[in-house]
Amino acid sequence: MSTATTGSVSLAVRDVHLAFGAHRVLRGADLDVARGATACVIGPSGSGKSTLLRTINRLIEPDRGDVLLDGRSVLADDPDALRQRIGMVFQQFNLFPHLTVLRNITLALRRLKKLPEEEAVRLAREQLDLVGLAGRADSRPAQLSGGQQQRVAIARALALRPEVMLFDEATSALDPELVKGVLAVMADLASAGMTMVVVTHEMGFAREVADTVAFMDRGVVLEAGEPAAVFEDPRHDRLRRFLSQVL
Numbered sequence: 001m002s003t004a005t006t007g008s009v010s011l012a013v014r015d016v017h018l019a020f021g022a023h024r025v026l027r028g029a030d031l032d033v034a035r036g037a038t039a040c041v042i043g044p045s046g047s048g049k050s051t052l053l054r055t056i057n058r059l060i061e062p063d064r065g066d067v068l069l070d071g072r073s074v075l076a077d078d079p080d081a082l083r084q085r086i087g088m089v090f091q092q093f094n095l096f097p098h099l100t101v102l103r104n105i106t107l108a109l110r111r112l113k114k115l116p117e118e119e120a121v122r123l124a125r126e127q128l129d130l131v132g133l134a135g136r137a138d139s140r141p142a143q144l145s146g147g148q149q150q151r152v153a154i155a156r157a158l159a160l161r162p163e164v165m166l167f168d169e170a171t172s173a174l175d176p177e178l179v180k181g182v183l184a185v186m187a188d189l190a191s192a193g194m195t196m197v198v199v200t201h202e203m204g205f206a207r208e209v210a211d212t213v214a215f216m217d218r219g220v221v222l223e224a225g226e227p228a229a230v231f232e233d234p235r236h237d238r239l240r241r242f243l244s245q246v247l
């Protein structure tokens with residue numbers, strides 16, 4: 001991907017706490033992602049990975065703690081402005097079924113960025129090209145494979161020129177043969193210098209692409225480090241047990 005990625009930022013999650021009623025889902029989570037780096041977040045189901053991502057772009061407000069982009073708190077930003085700076089891709093692609101691929105992308109550009117039609121179309125086509133779907137602009141989502149739909153969702157997020165990208169199990173809903181194409185787009189984006197946080201069960205991707213692997217357990221990042229250290233020489237028993245189940 002010779003890319004249209006714009007300047008990325010560093011990201012820091014600092015001591016974030018969040019409870020749903022009496023259920024303390026985040027209990028002091030910390031994460032550091034250098035500018036242009038990729039952090040993969042791994043960990044058991046229910047450990048708070050999705051909730052952590054959602055506090056980063058303020059889909060949920062933490063009870064305590066902070067999220068910093070280049071050292072500046074996102075809690076001071078207007079949430080709508082913030083969601084243009086931080087793109088997010090979900091397990092379910094959330095495309096509008098009645099709109100063409102092109103319209104799915106231009107809609108956000110027109111509404112959020114207030115771009116004129118012509119400019120929105122130009123940007124949308126550029127992003128579609130980058131995810132290898134230049135020929136599918138006029139298709140409807142249902143005419144595409146799950147992998148192609150997810151690449152459209154990625155293109156839609158990238159069209160807004162985010163400084164950070166968050167991926168929440170972006171390949172978990174895909175048939176196995178479609179996973180590779182999506183991971184390849186994500187790997188290209190990482191090497192193009194996007195700052196990314198990737199929640200994933202794809203340990204091969206984490207090992208090859210991540211600068212940092214963070215293991216979440218019961219609402220905290222229990223252990224984080226370079227992939228080789230986390231996978232080959234885990235310090236915590238809980239991480240060792242998790243790895244023995246997934247590797």
Ligand code: ADP
Nearest residue numbers: 020023025043044045046047048049050051052
């Ligand atoms: P993960 O992504 O690691 O599987 P989640 O962040 O989705 O974990 O969830 C962590 C815990 O928080 C789970 O026990 C889940 O049931 C709970 N949880 C998540 N979202 C909500 C919510 N909106 N209301 C109540 N509980 C929630």
Ligand code: MG
Nearest residue numbers: 049050051169
């Ligand atoms: Mg989750």
